[in-house]
Amino acid sequence: LFSLSGPLTVAPTLYAGRVRYDSERDFAPISQLARVTLILTASTQLPFNDLKQFVAYTRSHPRTAAIGHLVGVISLLALRAKQVTGADVELIPYKGVTAVWTDLLGGRIHAGIEPLSSALPQ
16 A cells, blocks of 8 residues: 555544544554655735744734644644744635645735645645
8 A cells, every 4th residue: 555644544533433443553654755845835815925924923913813624634733833833823624736836826814824836836
């Protein structure tokens, strides 16, 4: 079985009672084949240029900033980043990176967390 670790490890929690495997007991990783770099992208129309300024913006404008992210492991990363930074943002899960970019470029969200490879063409 070749898979990203995310779906295998997150599914038992997200779909408790419906997943018929134990990811720790039934699977064993044998090799890391790749790494994925995730980045936070933001609209150039907003008054910040780096993460520190973004967090400050969210604190001074509580619950007005929205970050789009892919469902799965990135959801957990987004929640953890919110906790660690103290950013006061709304996290919006998306099924695909295209939808994140559509809403980011359309001004419906302020930022997005996605793989670097998806952001480079933009």
